[in-house]
Amino acid sequence: MSKIRFRPVAAISGIAAAVALSTSLSAQASQLWKFQINVNAGDEQFKIAEEWAKNVAEKSDGEIEIELLPSSSIVGNNETLDAVGAGILQGHITDPSYFAGKNPAFAVYGNMVGAWSDPYQFLDYMRNYGGEERYNALVEPYNVHLIRAGAMIPEALITKRKIETMEDFKGLKIRAPEGMVSNIFQLAGAAPVNLPTSEVYTALEKGVIDAADYTVFATNYTQGYHKYAPAAAYPGFHSMPMMGISLNKDIWESLSAEDQKMLEDSVDEFVDALYNQLTEADQEQVKIAKENGVTISTLSPEELKKFRSAAQQEWNNWREKTPAAKDAVESITAYLKQNDLL
Incomplete structure (x- = not known):
């Protein structure tokens, strides 16, 4: 992950003054x-x-x-x-x-x-x-x-074993970034491991991890992760x-x-x-992956509800941070319940 760079507000204000003309464009011009x-x-x-x-x-x-x-x-x-x-x-x-x-x-x-x-x-x-x-x-x-x-589109999970139920997360050593993603996988029963993306391939090869939260299926497959993680949760559901x-x-x-x-x-x-x-x-790569022996599976709608139920504890932690976060979490949760997704 690249380092986040900060610029002083004064510097941004100075640049803004230099380009103020561009923000006053006429709608007609x-x-x-x-x-x-x-x-x-x-x-x-x-x-x-x-x-x-x-x-x-x-x-x-x-x-x-x-x-x-x-x-x-x-x-x-x-x-x-x-x-x-x-x-x-x-x-x-x-x-x-x-x-x-x-x-x-x-x-x-x-x-x-x-x-x-x-x-x-x-x-x-x-x-x-x-x-x-x-x-x-x-x-x-x-x-x-x-x-x-x-x-x-939802990210896929690359994994050494099928993921079809919540039980399949138990003890799963999964690469996940710190924060909401890692906390929710832990609530689901997995054992999150914080690693940079550059180390995912080697970590799978050496057995340091069993699965990884990385990116969309097409990218995962074309980068060769299936060599040491011959299964995938697709379509994705977590991120x-x-x-x-x-x-x-x-x-x-x-x-x-x-x-x-x-x-x-x-x-x-x-x-x-x-x-x-x-x-x-993604679907083009899924077809190729299946032809090469990769096992494709995902959570059923009922298992997805269980995953969301487990995630609620972490959502509620974010709910308490600010009034705007509370409004966001509560309105999204209400939507999920109203549409039989939770």
């Missing part, structure tokens, strides 16, 4: 917006986001152009919220968990571990059950407006980061209702394209 995304330029997510930027230019007849910048191009990933609010960037595409130091509610929205097994569960909550309104209440004091919420597509609030409010609607629709199309392309890549 042609606009160039710099959007920083929290992935590298070669990543599939970056390429799909570039297509979204082109789509916005086409839909606006060239009146809005978006320059997409890879991770840490202008500021660190944990600084983009302040940078967008100050006008250093006009927007960002990112996981809100980077801002958990400002308010733990960002971590809850960013990835309430164990809550979601499908992106469209989360998007239904955000779009139709008040999630986006709650999230905007969190970010608008920073002069940032969430255009629409997006989500990555599914939010992808927030946000704009400077002053700019958002300067736009016509028609342009605001165009941006919301364009983000929905972007989110659908991301889901379809990442899922297709």
